[in-house]
Amino acid sequence: MSKLKLLNESSKFLRQSVKEYDLNLYSEKSFLEEVSNDLLNLMYTQGGIGLSANQTGLNFRVFVMGNEERRYICWNPKVLEKSEIQQENIEGCLSFPDLYLKIKRCQYIKVEYYDQFGSVRKHDLVDDWAQCFQHELDHLNGVVFTERVSRLRLRMAKKRRIKVRTQI
Numbered sequence: 001m002s003k004l005k006l007l008n009e010s011s012k013f014l015r016q017s018v019k020e021y022d023l024n025l026y027s028e029k030s031f032l033e034e035v036s037n038d039l040l041n042l043m044y045t046q047g048g049i050g051l052s053a054n055q056t057g058l059n060f061r062v063f064v065m066g067n068e069e070r071r072y073i074c075w076n077p078k079v080l081e082k083s084e085i086q087q088e089n090i091e092g093c094l095s096f097p098d099l100y101l102k103i104k105r106c107q108y109i110k111v112e113y114y115d116q117f118g119s120v121r122k123h124d125l126v127d128d129w130a131q132c133f134q135h136e137l138d139h140l141n142g143v144v145f146t147e148r149v150s151r152l153r154l155r156m157a158k159k160r161r162i163k164v165r166t167q168i
Helices: 030-046 127-140 151-167
Strands: 050-052 062-066 071-082 086-093 096-106 108-114 120-126
Touching: 030 050, 030 062, 030 071, 050 127, 062 127, 071 120, 071 127, 086 127, 096 127, 096 151, 108 127, 120 127
Parallel strands: none
Antiparallel strands: 050 062, 062 071, 071 108, 086 096, 108 120
C-alpha cells in the first residue's frame, strides 16, 4: 500500500511545472527507488497506467508508467525526437476520475530519462506508450490533459461524466 495520495483536478499544484531533479542530491540511490516504488504502488492500486509525482504533491520531476508486462520509471524525462504523424486516442487521468477525452499526440517519440538506479535509459516509444509518456510529461510541465481540447469538447465530456456517475 502506498503512503501517497492523489491530488484531485481542482489542485493548483497540478498546473505548476516541476523543475529538473538533481539526482546527486541524495547520495543513497535507495531514495530514488523508494519514491519510484511508492508511485508505482499508487498507480497500480488506482488502476492506472501512468502517474507523475506532482499528481501526489511531490515536487520531483519523475513519473512512472506501465502494466504487468512492462514498466518505466522516468526521472528527468525528455523527448529527443518526435514524429510529425499524430494520432488521436482517448485518455483518462487518475486526478480526473471518470473523465475521458480524445487527445491528439505524436505517434512516435524517442525519449531519454534516468531510471530508479540513476542509469540513463533511451527508448523509442510508439502508440499507447508514446501517448502515455507525453501525457505524464505534460503533468511535469504543469499541463493537464483538459487543456488539450476545446472548451466545447471538455464541457461535453464533463456532462458525460455526470451522467455516468448518476447511473451508478
